[in-house]
Amino acid sequence: MQISKYSAPEFDPYGDNRQTEPDAGWRAPVAEGPIDSVLAVPGSKSLTNRELVLAALADGPSTLHAPLWSRDSELMIDALRALGTRFERMPGQGGFGDDLRVLPADELLGSTTIDCGLAGTVMRFVPPVAALALGPTTFDGDEAARRRPMGGSIEGLRALGVDLDDNRRGALPFTVHGTGRIEGGLVELDASASSQFVSGLLLSAARFERGIDLRHTGERLPSLPHIEMTVETLRRRGIEVSSPEVGRWVVAPGPIRAIDVHVEPDLSNAAPFLVAAVVAGGRVTITGWPERTTQVGAQLEHLLPRFGARVERVEDRLTVHAPDPGADGGRGIRGADLDLSEAGELVPNLVALAAFADGPSTFTGIGHIRHHETDRLAALVAELTGLGGDVRELEDGLQITPAPLHGGGWRAYADHRMATTGAIVGLAVDGVVVDDIACTGKTLPQFTALWEQMLA
Ligand SMILES: O=C(O)C1=C[C@@H](OP(=O)(O)O)[C@@H](O)[C@H](O)C1
Numbered sequence: 314m315q316i317s318k319y320s321a322p323e324f325d326p327y328g329d330n331r332q333t334e335p336d337a338g339w340r341a342p343v344a345e346g347p348i349d350s351v352l353a354v355p356g357s358k359s360l361t362n363r364e365l366v367l368a369a370l371a372d373g374p375s376t377l378h379a380p381l382w383s384r385d386s387e388l389m390i391d392a393l394r395a396l397g398t399r400f401e402r403m404p405g406q407g408g409f410g411d412d413l414r415v416l417p418a419d420e421l422l423g424s425t426t427i428d429c430g431l432a433g434t435v436m437r438f439v440p441p442v443a444a445l446a447l448g449p450t451t452f453d454g455d456e457a458a459r460r461r462p463m464g465g466s467i468e469g470l471r472a473l474g475v476d477l478d479d480n481r482r483g484a485l486p487f488t489v490h491g492t493g494r495i496e497g498g499l500v501e502l503d504a505s506a507s508s509q510f511v512s513g514l515l516l517s518a519a520r521f522e523r524g525i526d527l528r529h530t531g532e533r534l535p536s537l538p539h540i541e542m543t544v545e546t547l548r549r550r551g552i553e554v555s556s557p558e559v560g561r562w563v564v565a566p567g568p569i570r571a572i573d574v575h576v577e578p579d580l581s582n583a584a585p586f587l588v589a590a591v592v593a594g595g596r597v598t599i600t601g602w603p604e605r606t607t608q609v610g611a612q613l614e615h616l617l618p619r620f621g622a623r624v625e626r627v628e629d630r631l632t633v634h635a636p637d638p639g640a641d642g643g644r645g646i647r648g649a650d651l652d653l654s655e656a657g658e659l660v661p662n663l664v665a666l667a668a669f670a671d672g673p674s675t676f677t678g679i680g681h682i683r684h685h686e687t688d689r690l691a692a693l694v695a696e697l698t699g700l701g702g703d704v705r706e707l708e709d710g711l712q713i714t715p716a717p718l719h720g721g722g723w724r725a726y727a728d729h730r731m732a733t734t735g736a737i738v739g740l741a742v743d744g745v746v747v748d749d750i751a752c753t754g755k756t757l758p759q760f761t762a763l764w765e766q767m768l769a
Pocket residue numbers: 358359360433434506507508509512535536539657658681
């Protein structure tokens with residue numbers, strides 16, 4: 314079993330769980346009865362990594378309060394540090410680690426190599442920053458990262474006049490030959506494989522001499538809330554951004570204001586815990602739920618009731634209650650047909666939920682999640698089928714027909730959300746063993762500790 318340094322410090326990967334075999338992985342705990350738990354989750358990956366980039370390009374020092382500390386955010390910090398940004402950790406007020414002061418470089422400098430790990434935000438948000446630096450910057454990442462599409466970012470930068478070498482054509486590794494300036498202007502690109510191609514260019518665009526007029530040319534555009542998040546973080550720093558029509562964004566050139574920001578909890582990382590209440594019975598409350606947010610995880614408030622759950626929001630606490638048991642004594646979970654094109658990152662956890670419903674579910678609009686940490690459509694089909702489940706891959710989605718499941722191995726494919734999905738299945742099925750639970754450290758190093766706290 315792979316153990317990353319991002320495992321929660323108090324987590325013994327071989328576990329208190331006596332049934333865990335050291336080489337076989339993490340035996341997911343079964344819920345012995347209804348859950349009744351109140352939990353806090355750490356900061357949002359998507360917000361932390363946007364604020365880190367903007368803070369590095371800002372006109373003075375910024376402070377991030379309650380940022381996420383995880384593999385993805387530390388890779389982002391390392392990447393920006395390699396280009397000359399300085400960071401100072403300061404004691405934080407919340408329970409999940411330090412605050413962070415970001416001191417922008419007087420002049421960004423390349424002549425370095427950046428490890429993107431498996432972080433889409435690092436591989437798509439940092440190349441424009443490297444183009445604003447002087448000297449060549451080479452980007453590479455995990456083996457699985459080399460399979461993730463980069464064409465939109467690479468072609469977008471080329472259209473802006475940036476010189477890049479990409480021997481593997483639209484994939485990592487590649488080198489950005491930064492000249493310290495980007496002229497900017499009109500760019501057309503196809504972002505149907507990832508919204509991050511758009512977000513990455515928009516985040517740096519105020520520093521381009523002419524800003525950007527970015528037009529998406531493909532037929533589909535996934536994960537729109539993530540682009541709205543980008544636009545909102547830009548506006549908060551005084552940048553003029555407009556979207557004159559669907560699929561087009563205009564950013565005016567200008568200074569990026571240095572500000573202090575409080576990072577919201579990661580609502581997509583709240584998903585496995587909220588789904589757990591529906592699968593195992595009982596209720597789970599997440600604290601610190603923002604009143605208003607651009608995070609796609611906020612959609613859980615409306616998505617989970619589609620499966621029969623009851624959701625209640627009181628001030629900053631969101632509580633999910635399991636449905637009443639069905640007449641047959643079952644869980645009372647309903648199947649749901651959902652277009653999840655906006656919420657691709659929620660799909661794996663929702664598939665686990667659908668597997669315990671009393672009828673079939675169909676999730677569509679999610680062909681692009683084949684390009685996430687792993688091919689999530691194939692991975693979900695393989696792992697659930699391996700436990701006796703019935704999941705079929707559609708052209709742009711999945712059809713899940715509930716079937717009796719049995720224990721067995723669950724491969725995570727280095728994908729944090731596949732790992733948490735295995736944990737959800739294991740709440741209701743004895744003997745589910747996740748091969749690499751430590752990969753949850755990509756965005757939630759405290760996952761197993763919080764999972765145990767939830768079940769305590
Ligand atoms: O910009 C972001 O922070 C993200 C955008 C989305 O990517 P895709 O558009 O590639 O789905 C999302 O799935 C990912 O988890 C985070």
